Amino acid sequence: MVTVPTRQGLEAVDILRRGAGDDAVGPVLHDDGCDTLGFVVPPGTAAGWDMPGSTCTETDGRGLRLSPEPPAGGSDWLLPPGEADLATDPAVLRAALGEAARLIEAADNCR
Secondary structure, eight states: OEEEEHHHHHHHHHHHHHHHOGGGSOOEEEETTSOEEEEOOOTTGGGGOOOTTOEEOOOOSOSOOOSSSOSSTTEEEEEOOOSSOSSOOHHHHHHHHHHHHHHHHHHHHTO
16 A cells, blocks of 8 residues: 555546546545545555655555455545456556656645
């Protein structure tokens, strides 16, 4: 699971959907405080994840059941699991998060 601040995550979801449609992004969780979004990524992603401003939690693929019910208390699905891919491609996510960070920085600098 790659966790990012909500604003950057929402921008990334939009970027992914615009670029390749709804199938480009897997399930996404948000916390109840709407502080963070978590993107489901394939097992093994954490070993090579080094994106500033984000964290990638290592799992062994067990214990995270993708069902309509959120897998953790205090969270809910922004994009629930469906019949498409159950994970977002890490390389595609990295590019979208980078673009989102640049857009946010540009918007903040225009104030």
